[in-house]
Amino acid sequence: MADPSTYRPKPGTIPTDPGVYRFSDAHGQVIYVGKAKNLRQRLNSYFADPAGLHFRTQTMVRTAAKVEWTVVQNELESLQLEYTWIQQYDPRFNVKYRDDKSYPWLCITWSDEYPRVFVGRGSKRKGYRYFGPFGQAWAIRETVDALLHVFPMRSCSNGVFNNAKSAGRPCLLGYIGKCSAPCVGRITPDDHRELVEDFASFMAGRTGQLTRKLERQMLQASEDLEFEKAAVLRDSLQALKQATERNAIVLDDGTDADVIALVEDPLEVAVQIFNVRAGRVRGERGWVADRADDADTAELVEQFLLQIYADASAAADTEVASAIPREVLVPVMPASGAAMEELLREQRGAQVRLHVPQRGDKRILMDTVTKNAEQALQQHKMKRASDLSTRNRALEQLQETLELPTAPLRIECYDISHLQGTEVVGSMVVFEDGLPRKSEYRRFVIRSFDGSDDLRAMREVLTRRFRRLLDDRASMSAEAEGGPVLVDATTGAPRKFAYAPHLVVVDGGQPQVAAAAQVLDELGLSDEIALVGLAKRLEEVWIPDEEFPLILPRTSEGLYLLQRLRDEAHRFAITHHRGRRSKAMVESVLDEVPGLGETRRKALLKHFGSLRKLRAATEEEIALVPGFGPKLAAAVSQALAEQSPGEAINVTTGEVVET
Numbered sequence: 069m070a071d072p073s074t075y076r077p078k079p080g081t082i083p084t085d086p087g088v089y090r091f092s093d094a095h096g097q098v099i100y101v102g103k104a105k106n107l108r109q110r111l112n113s114y115f116a117d118p119a120g121l122h123f124r125t126q127t128m129v130r131t132a133a134k135v136e137w138t139v140v141q142n143e144l145e146s147l148q149l150e151y152t153w154i155q156q157y158d159p160r161f162n163v164k165y166r167d168d169k170s171y172p173w174l175c176i177t178w179s180d181e182y183p184r185v186f187v188g189r190g191s192k193r194k195g196y197r198y199f200g201p202f203g204q205a206w207a208i209r210e211t212v213d214a215l216l217h218v219f220p221m222r223s224c225s226n227g228v229f230n231n232a233k234s235a236g237r238p239c240l241l242g243y244i245g246k247c248s249a250p251c252v253g254r255i256t257p258d259d260h261r262e263l264v265e266d267f268a269s270f271m272a273g274r275t276g277q278l279t280r281k282l283e284r285q286m287l288q289a290s291e292d293l294e295f296e297k298a299a300v301l302r303d304s305l306q307a308l309k310q311a312t313e314r315n316a317i318v319l320d321d322g323t324d325a326d327v328i329a330l331v332e333d334p335l336e337v338a339v340q341i342f343n344v345r346a347g348r349v350r351g352e353r354g355w356v357a358d359r360a361d362d363a364d365t366a367e368l369v370e371q372f373l374l375q376i377y378a379d380a381s382a383a384a385d386t387e388v389a390s391a392i393p394r395e396v397l398v399p400v401m402p403a404s405g406a407a408m409e410e411l412l413r414e415q416r417g418a419q420v421r422l423h424v425p426q427r428g429d430k431r432i433l434m435d436t437v438t439k440n441a442e443q444a445l446q447q448h449k450m451k452r453a454s455d456l457s458t459r460n461r462a463l464e465q466l467q468e469t470l471e472l473p474t475a476p477l478r479i480e481c482y483d484i485s486h487l488q489g490t491e492v493v494g495s496m497v498v499f500e501d502g503l504p505r506k507s508e509y510r511r512f513v514i515r516s517f518d519g520s521d522d523l524r525a526m527r528e529v530l531t532r533r534f535r536r537l538l539d540d541r542a543s544m545s546a547e548a549e550g551g552p553v554l555v556d557a558t559t560g561a562p563r564k565f566a567y568a569p570h571l572v573v574v575d576g577g578q579p580q581v582a583a584a585a586q587v588l589d590e591l592g593l594s595d596e597i598a599l600v601g602l603a604k605r606l607e608e609v610w611i612p613d614e615e616f617p618l619i620l621p622r623t624s625e626g627l628y629l630l631q632r633l634r635d636e637a638h639r640f641a642i643t644h645h646r647g648r649r650s651k652a653m654v655e656s657v658l659d660e661v662p663g664l665g666e667t668r669r670k671a672l673l674k675h676f677g678s679l680r681k682l683r684a685a686t687e688e689e690i691a692l693v694p695g696f697g698p699k700l701a702a703a704v705s706q707a708l709a710e711q712s713p714g715e716a717i718n719v720t721t722g723e724v725v726e727t
Contacts, residue, residue: 072129076115082108087139088149090157091132095541097567098157100128103146107137124359128161143407151374163337163357163371173351174199174208176268181257182229182250183264184222185212199271199350216246217303218282219267221260223247230675234689271350323347325395327430329437330368331445332359338445339372340437345393354441356448370402377412392416397425397434458625459502465626466571469618470611472598476571477501480533481633482584483575484514484525485641492520494529495641498569499633508567509640523583526574530587537568538591569597575634577603577617578610585612602634661700661707668695672704683708 087107091100104110114121114129121129140146154162177184179195187209192198216223224232224239224247232239232251242249250260266281289298327342337359343351355372363371377392392415401424402408412420425431463475470476479499484492494512498505512529572588574580581601588594594612601610607627608617620627675693676682682690690701 072115072132075132075134077111077135082111082137083139084108085139086141086143086146087137088146088153089135089137090153090159091128091161092134092136093131094133095568096134098153098159099131100159100161101150101153101157103150105143107139111135111137124161131161143404144410147370147374147404147407147411154374163359163363163368172208174212174271176264178264182222182260184224184229185216185264185267186223186225187212197268199268213246215267215270216241219263219270220246220248221263221267222250224251323395323430324393325397325430326393327397327433327437328369328372328399329434329441330365330372330399331438331441332365332368333445336445336448337368338441338448340441340444341376342433342437342440343393344433352440354444356445364403365400366403369398369400370404370408373398373402373408373412377415392420394419395421395423397423397430399434399438400424459629462502462625462629465620465624466629469609469620469626470571470598470600472570474570476569476598478567478569479571479573479629479633480569481573481575481637482526482529482533483634483637483641484522484529485638492525493641494525495637496529496533497633497637497640499629499636502629504636511640522576523579526576526580527583527587530572530584531591534587534591534593537593568593571598571600573630573633573637574599574601575604575637576601577608581610581612600630602630604634607631661703663700664704668693668700671695 084106086103086105088101088103089107089111090098090102092098102110114125114135138149140149153159172187172189173192175186175188175192176197176199177195178197212223220241222229223241228239229251232242232249236252238247238249238252238254241247242252242254248255248260248263250257255263286298286302289295323344324346325344327344329340331338337357339355339357341353342349343353373396392412396412401422405422409420409422412422423430425434460475463477466472467475477500481497481499483495485495492514494514496510496512498508500508510533512532514525514528516528517524572584574584578601581599584599584601585594588597588599599612602608603610603617606619608619609627609630610617671693672682672690676685685705687698687701687705690696690704691698693701696704
C-alpha cells in the first residue's frame with residue numbers, strides 16, 4: 069500500500085474554496101469522490117495521523133496514489149458534480165445504497181395499444197408507467213386481483229394475447245369477468261385505455277373520484293331499469309372499497325410525501341423510505357450500506373437523497389413528478405439543506421420541501437419508519453454474520469491453498485461452449501468478495517477459426533480480455549491529467565475491462581490451464597494474476613507448471629466457491645450459445661426468401677414465438693404481421709414448405725422435438 073505522504077499536495081497549493089475532490093490508485097482508477105465547503109481543510113484531514121481515521125478511510129488513503137480536485141462556485145454545483153463523478157467512476161470506497169433485495173413494482177405498459185398490467189422486479193423500461201416499489205409481492209398481487217374486477221384491463225403476456233387473438237377465443241380471465249378481452253375485439257382501444265387510466269388513477273391515490281364515478285353510473289343504470297348492469301357496478305364498488313382498505317390512511321390531510329429514516333452503527337447504515345401518496349402508504353423500500361468513513365447523519369442523508377432522486381431527471385416527464393414528491397420528511401436536515409432543496413426543485417420542476425417532523429402524525433409516521441429501519445439493520449446483521457463469515461473463510465482458504473499474497477477479492481472464470489464446432493462462444497463471469505457481479509459479465513463470439521478447438525478458443529478469449537486490460541491501462545496513463553478513467557473518452561461508454569482480477573479460473577484441466585498460462589506469459593501478466601483450472605472429473609484444482617493437481621476436501625468452502633464460479637460460467641456460456649443457435653436456425657430457413665431482411669425475420673419470431681408455430685401458420689396469418697403483405701407471406705410459406713422440419717433433442721427432458 070502507498071504511503072499517503074508520498075502524494076500529499078504541497079502546503080498552500082490546496083485552495084480554500086468549495087469543490088469536489090477524488091482519490092485515484094496507482095492505475096489511475098478513481099476510488100473515492102467527495103465534496104467540501106473548504107477543500108484545504110477537508111483534504112488536510114485525510115493526511116493527519118492515520119490512527120485517528122476511520123478504518124475504511126485509512127485503507128482508502130493507503131490504496132490511493134493521487135488526489136485531485138475541482139473548484140466550484142457554490143454548494144449546488146458541488147452536489148451535482150459529486151453525483152456525476154460517482155456515477156461516472158463508480159468509486160469502490162463511496163457509500164452505495166443498494167437494495168437488500170429486489171422489491172416488486174407494479175407496471176402498466178402505457179405505450180402499447182392495449183396496455184397490460186403486471187407485477188415485476190428489476191430494471192424498468194422507458195414508456196411504461198410504474199408504481200411502487202412495494203414491500204410484499206403477495207400484497208400488491210392481491211390488490212391487482214381485486215382491481216381487475218373493477219377495471220378489467222388486460223393482464224396477460226404478449227404470447228397469451230397473440231394466441232387468443234389467433235384462436236378467436238379469450239383466455240379464462242375473459243370468461244370470468246377479470247378481463248375485457250380486447251384480444252377478440254370485445255372492447256375498443258379507446259374504451260380499454262379509459263379502463264387503464266382509471267386503474268392508474270386508483271394506484272396514484274385518486275380513489276374518491278373513481279368511487280363517485282361508479283356511484284353515478286350505478287344510479288343511472290338503476291334509473292334506466294338496467295338492473296344487471298347496476299348489480300355489476302355495485303359489486304365493483306364493493307371490490308374497490310376492499311382494495312382501498314388495504315392501504316391504511318396515515319396522514320389525514322392527503323399529503324404526498326416520502327418519509328426517510330436512518331439507523332446507524334460504526335460499520336453500517338440502514339435506510340428505510342415510505343412513499344406516501346394522498347395520505348396512504350403506496351410503497352416502501354430499504355437499503356443497508358457499509359459506512360465508508362465517519363460521516364455524520366446529515367452527510368449520510370445528503371448522500372442518500374442524491375442517489376435516490378438524482379436519476380429522476382433521466383426519466384420521462386410523467387415519472388418525475390411521481391418520483392419526487394412535494395415534501396420529503398428526513399430525520400435531520402442534510403449537510404447542504406438549501407442547495408439540496410434547489411437541486412430537487414430543478415429535478416421535479418416544482419417546489420420541494422425538506423422537513424424534519426417534530427410532532428403530530430408526521431412525527432409518529434417517522435418513528436414507525438425508524439423502527440422498520442432498525443429491524444432491517446438487525447436482520448441484515450444476522451444474515452450477513454453467516455454469509456460474510458462463510459465467504460471470508462472461502463477466500464482465506466483459496467489464499468492459503470494457492471499461496472496467494474492476498475485474498476482473491478475479484479475472481480474471473482472462463483468457459484467455452486459450442487455444438488460440434490458450430491457457434492463457438494466464450495463466457496466470462498466475475499465474483500467480487502465471493503458474490504457474483506453480473507454487471508461485469510462478458511460474452512465472446514469466436515470468429516478467428518471454424519471447428520472444435522477448445523484450447524484455441526480459450527486462448528482467443530483470454531487474449532482479447534487481457535489485451536483490453538492493457539489498452540485501458542495505457543489510455544488511463546495518457547489521460548491522467550484530469551481525463552476520464554473508467555469511461556471511454558470517444559464514446560462516453562464505461563470501459564468494460566478496466567479491472568484486473570486477483571485470480572483467473574478456467575473450466576478444465578491441465579491443457580486448458582497451460583493454454584491460459586501461455587496467454588498471461590505473452591502479455592506479461594503472469595506475475596500479477598494467479599491462474600487455476602477446475603476439472604469436473606474429480607473436481608481437481610490444476611495450477612500452472614505443476615505435474616499433479618490439488619485435491620481440496622469436499623467440505624472446503626474454497627472448493628465450493630470455485631464450483632459456483634465454474635457452474636455460473638458454464639450456464640452463461642450455454643445460454644449465449646443457445647440464443648445464437650436458435651437465431652442461426654431461423655436465418656438458415658428464411659435467408660433465401662427475397663425481400664425478407666433481419667428486421668422482418670425478428671418481427672416473425674416476435675409474433676409467432678417459435679419456428680414451429682411459424683411453420684403451422686397460414687399465409688393469411690403471416691400476412692397479418694406488421695411489414696408483411698400477401699406476396700411476402702406467400703414467399704415465406706413456400707420457403708417453409710420446401711424445407712422439411714428437422715428433429716432435435718430437448719436436453720432437459722430427453723424428448724425428441726421438431727424444429
